[in-house]
Amino acid sequence: xxxxxxxxxxxxxxxxxxxxxxxxxxxxxxxxxxxxxxxxxxxxxxxxxxxxxxxxxxxxxxxxxxxxxxxxxxxxxxxxxxxxxxxxxxxxxxxxxxxxxxxxxxxxxxxxxxxxxxxxxxxxxxxxxxxxxxxxxxxxxxxxxxxxxxxxxxxxxxxxxxxxxxxxxxxxxxxx
Numbered sequence: 505x506x507x508x509x510x511x512x513x514x515x516x517x518x519x520x521x522x523x524x525x526x527x528x529x530x531x532x533x534x535x536x537x538x539x540x541x542x543x544x545x546x547x548x549x550x551x552x553x554x555x556x557x558x559x560x561x562x563x564x565x566x567x568x569x570x571x572x573x574x575x576x577x578x579x580x581x582x583x584x585x586x587x588x589x590x591x592x593x594x595x596x597x598x599x600x601x602x603x604x605x606x607x608x609x610x611x612x613x614x615x616x617x618x619x620x621x622x623x624x625x626x627x628x629x630x631x632x633x634x635x636x637x638x639x640x641x642x643x644x645x646x647x648x649x650x651x652x653x654x655x656x657x658x659x660x661x662x663x664x665x666x667x668x669x670x671x672x673x674x675x676x677x678x679x680x
Contacts (some may be wrong), residue, residue: 527563529555530626537629537661538622544657547614553606555619558601563588582609616632624649628662633670 510537516540542549562585586605590598628649653659
């Protein structure tokens with residue numbers, strides 16, 4: 505029986521994984537990947553990493569609503585949830601986080617493009633790792649992620665991720 509973990513990335517349940525990564529794990533890995541991609545693409549790695557760290561924090565309030573679920577409910581926008589989350593924060597923090605989330609959600613700057621690629625690349629790598637661990641039905645995640653990548657750097661890292669074992673990929677690209 506699958507147990508619902510608080511703040512889990514629930515879309516992974518559809519792949520047969522009953523213990524998916526948390527929102528925090530996804531955001532951290534995305535932040536690292538975003539900084540790396542930003543360096544490769546020649547854009548601001550700090551800005552991209554911050555975007556990646558804050559892009560899904562709203563899910564700690566409303567949950568990770570799978571795409572199919574969004575067809576049936578009207579959820580608050582990420583900007584609305586973020587405004588509530590930071591309403592009592594220091595004014596500089598409040599405006600800074602809201603600005604970063606707003607740009608991520610609505611912008612098309614090179615940093616936004618790289619941050620969104622980092623998000624998709626993290627999903628792709630996670631799918632490959634879950635597939636190697638025996639989760640079924642991850643190929644749709646891999647294909648969707650591959651097809652959405654915009655930068656040459658993300659495409660190259662994704663190609664390596666799908667052609668190497670997860671351990672080999674980590675050793676090659678992360679030195680671990």
